[in-house]
Amino acid sequence: MRLMNFYQQCRIAKYRLLSNCANVEGKPTILQPVHLAGKGTIRFKGNVKLGCFPSAYYLSGYTYIEARTEEAVIEIGDGVWMNNNVAIISNGAGIKIGNRSMLGTHVEILDSDFHDLxxxxxxxxxxxxxxxxxxxxxxxxxxxxxxxxRIGNNCIIANGAVIRRSVPDNMLAYGNPARQGFGLLQD
Structure with a gap:
């Protein structure tokens, strides 16, 4: 276990050195290497956790968050927990993740086509x-x-879903392209 922790801390330090985003606000808990890039702003509000052990890609992957342009803002709310190998890229319009949300492995969130089609x-x-x-x-x-x-509050987005349209509050979305399932019960 000590060797694994040492190895992971070396990987985290390497990606910290490679990160080039000068406008980072907040201090997330980092359990997996994180590459923060771009000319924009990346804002962590409150208690944010990046990475998960034990989980796939803990020792082989990394989280990539890029606010590519000066006007790009990525805001990650309090209590958000991202699993390993998440990629979030804003080309200018902005990305906001609300409080207490959880992201699984290999989640990608993009606010742009990046190139004309x-x-x-x-x-x-x-x-x-x-x-x-x-x-x-x-x-x-x-x-x-x-x-x-826009994904509403209290939603569940199922494994492998491709979300191209907004999802209202309290819904399950699944499939490719995503379909909305049934409403989720509230306490």
Whole structure:
């Protein structure tokens, strides 16, 4: 166990050195290597945990969070816990993750197409639209969340879902493309 902890701390230190985002606010608990990149702002509010042990990719993966442009803001709320190998990239519109939300392994959240989709304009920037994830949302492994999506409070996003449309409060979303299932009961 000591050797594993030493190895992980070395990996965390390496990614800290590689990180180049100058505008980082807050201090998350880091259990897995995290690469913070970009010219924008990455804001951790309160008690945020990045990484999970024991879980897949703990010793082999890393979390990647990039606020690519100066106007890009990524805000991660209090009590958020991200599992291993999460990627969050804002190209300018912004990404907000609400309090007490949980993200599984290999979750990707993107606020942009990054490139124009037309073959003659591929070198031009793509369209951006903000992404907002409500409070107390549980996002399963291998989920992809794309630009312009709002996921309401108290939702569950099932393993492998591809979210291209907004999901109202208290719903289950699943599939590719995602469909909305039944409403979730509230206490």
């Amino acid at each position: 037309h073959p003659d304009r591929r070198g031009e920037p793509g369209k951006c639209a903000n992404v907002e994830i409500g409070e107390n949302v549980m996002i399963g492994p291998n989920v992809k969340i794309f630009k312009g999506v």
